[in-house]
Amino acid sequence: MFSLKQLTVFDAIARLGSVSEAADELAMTQPAASMSLQQLESALGTELFVRVRKRLVLSERGKQLQPMARSLLVEARGIMTSMNSETHNEQIRVGASPTVGGYLLNEICTEFMRKHPQVRLSISVLPAFDVIARVDEMALDVGLIEFITVRTTLEMTRWREEALVVFCSPEHPLAASKRPLRTADLRGQRWCLQHRFSDTRRQFTLAMMERIESMEIVLESDSLSILQQAVMFNVGIGCLPRPCIAQALASGHLVELRIKDLALGIPITIVTRNAVRKTSQHADFVKTVLAH
Known part of the structure; x- marks a missing residue:
């Protein structure tokens, strides 16, 4: 025994x-x-x-x-x-992709910890594919990522959808455009984007390549703050989910470029492991996420 x-x-x-x-x-x-x-x-x-x-x-x-x-x-x-x-004392191990971990979890974690002061939250910000693998291996209890995957061992719960926003520096010539922009106006631009394994990057570049011949990518980074800073200093233009740049847009440090023929959204998904009993605190954490 x-x-x-x-x-x-x-x-x-x-x-x-x-x-x-x-x-x-x-x-x-x-x-x-x-x-x-x-x-x-x-x-x-x-x-x-x-x-x-x-x-x-x-x-x-x-x-x-x-x-x-x-x-x-x-x-x-x-x-x-x-x-x-x-x-x-219960521990909940949460893995989040950079978009979620850096911009969507702050309020959620604060609210949850107020209700459950005895619980210890462990938050890891990782590439989405690493989050999926670690939830599958049960090294993480909950994953929060920017797309939907299909694995028989995992349970995927749709949380929300966020718009992808093309943005630039206030000093960029496109920021002063008085007419509606189209993807054709983005030909020849320099881009600051997430790495290729990011689903945000993948969806955006696939949509763009259906409309223009090529894209000059001058900066790739896992760090969303590095991308924002580069765009602020007019290194190039970028594309990220709206929550990532909402504060910079509101302050005027970045400008949204509304592209008439390009409207993209990205699903944010909660990932947990099938066939594993969850604690009441674990279930309440997921409920807190879904309530936002």
């Missing part, structure tokens, strides 16, 4: 890919963590990990066990919370 301690060690190693890192997180010695894993594998009669380049990766049996183990641990924590008068 296995124990909750053994499942806790297994869950930590599955998330972190390392016995030593799992031991540090759980305040155990490395030999004790290794022994717990060995005992669990012996009880189940199977290897749960394979070693790949000095990291431990789940075996096929390990992948089957992970959501069941996580659900059992959530149930156990629920029992401890209901039976114990002392406040139980």
Whole structure:
């Protein structure tokens, strides 16, 4: 028979890919963590990990066990919370793409923490594909990204849709245009855009390439503040979801270019793992996101 301690060690190693890192997180010695894993594998009669380049990766049996183990641990924590008068500290690991993490989560996190002061939020801002992978691996509990993906192991919940805005410096010649602009007016412009793996960038460039022959991209960055600063100093023009530049537009540091024949929006999606029991705090965090 296995124990909750053994499942806790297994869950930590599955998330972190390392016995030593799992031991540090759980305040155990490395030999004790290794022994717990060995005992669990012996009880189940199977290897749960394979070693790949000095990291431990789940075996096929390990992948089957992970959501069941996580659900059992959530149930156990629920029992401890209901039976114990002392406040139980819950951790929720959230991953967000730069657009969401930098511009949409501030108010949400503040509101949630006021309602749940005992919960520890861990927020990681990562490329969207990394967020998806880590939610799938259960290294993150919730992901917030700018597009919809299809994986049988993941649950996707549509949160909102944001308009993509083409913008420039107030000193750019297009900012003074008195007539409605069309995509043809953007020929020959220099662009400051997110990297190619960004879905915002992908959708925008695909739409543009249907209308003009080429685009000169002079700056690519994961940092939205770097992109905004470059456009402010007239290095080129940019395109980002509206929340990212709303403050700069309102202050006049950036100017929106309304393109008559180009109207794009990008979905913002909540990603969670299927077949894993969620804590009440986890569910309430998702509700708080959906309420905004």
